[in-house]
Amino acid sequence: MKRWKDHNMxxxxxxxxxxxxxxxxxxxxxxxxxxxxxxxxxxLAFGSGALAWMRPSSFFQNxxxxxxxxxxxxxxxxxxxxxxxxxxxxxKSPLTAGVWKRIHYDHHIDPNHLEVLFGxxxxxxxxxxxxxxxIGWLIGGFGAAMAAFxxxxxxxxxxxxxxxxxHLPYKPRNALLAQMKARHLxxxxxxxxxxxxITNFAWDRLFGTLYERRDRPKKSLTVFNLGYDDxxxxxxxxxxxxxxxxxxVRSRDDGRSRNA
Numbered sequence: 001m002k003r004w005k006d007h008n009m010x011x012x013x014x015x016x017x018x019x020x021x022x023x024x025x026x027x028x029x030x031x032x033x034x035x036x037x038x039x040x041x042x043x044l045a046f047g048s049g050a051l052a053w054m055r056p057s058s059f060f061q062n063x064x065x066x067x068x069x070x071x072x073x074x075x076x077x078x079x080x081x082x083x084x085x086x087x088x089x090x091x092k093s094p095l096t097a098g099v100w101k102r103i104h105y106d107h108h109i110d111p112n113h114l115e116v117l118f119g120x121x122x123x124x125x126x127x128x129x130x131x132x133x134x135i136g137w138l139i140g141g142f143g144a145a146m147a148a149f150x151x152x153x154x155x156x157x158x159x160x161x162x163x164x165x166x167h168l169p170y171k172p173r174n175a176l177l178a179q180m181k182a183r184h185l186x187x188x189x190x191x192x193x194x195x196x197x198i199t200n201f202a203w204d205r206l207f208g209t210l211y212e213r214r215d216r217p218k219k220s221l222t223v224f225n226l227g228y229d230d231x232x233x234x235x236x237x238x239x240x241x242x243x244x245x246x247x248x249v250r251s252r253d254d255g256r257s258r259n260a
Contacts, residue, residue: 018114020167045153052146061140065148074200097238191220
């Protein structure tokens with residue numbers, strides 16, 4: 001009986017590491033909807049929707065708030081992804097190095113590790129609130145603000161799920177999803193300086209950061225470590241101190257990842 005219980009504990013979905021390149025769509029779906037952050041998003045979206053219903057704005061105000069939240073979300077993500085997560089100032093301060101490691105460095109070191117693909121709630125929730133609530137409030141007051149926040153939370157769930165799907169080991173039949181997957185994987189395995197969108201690459205196109213692999217024949221040497229190499233670690237050691245594995249680098253000879 002004890003052995004069966006131990007085996008059952010080992011099989012609990014978040015008691016073990018998950019690698020997306022070894023998962024099926026069904027396995028991902030089961031794991032996704034058991035992840036605590038996803039439950040937090042869904043419960044907060046339900047609560048925000050209830051508050052919007054209790055203190056309602058007009059239908060048109062709510063609709064406008066939801067639409068604007070949906071339009072601005074990809075821009076907010078683009079700005080954060082390009083100029084914050086891919087900046088180098090975050091690992092240069094002990095105040096931000098740990099956050100940067102958790103929310104992006106670890107994901108680029110191992111892009112298929114599901115547990116670090118999800119954003120950390122202490123960073124995602126304030127960002128979603130800041131991007132949606134003020135706009136909703138300006139459009140229609142409290143009710144519209146809650147509607148916009150709920151929309152942002154649900155969009156985040158969709159965004160996270162698509163992000164996971166892009167790392168699964170199969171080519172989607174849907175042409176749009178296949179294109180998104182190819183561009184996102186190029187960001188992770190070819191050149192990190194572009195293709196910052198996940199589900200929407202309109203802002204990449206506008207700002208000139210959209211690319212196809214054939215457009216950049218030379219592979220980036222910092223695609224896995226985001227510029228945090230041995231020299232950076234010696235000068236700014238805070239990320240290295242929190243990392244169990246050596247800093248990954250790309251070989252100049254064959255373009256494959258190796259450890260420093």
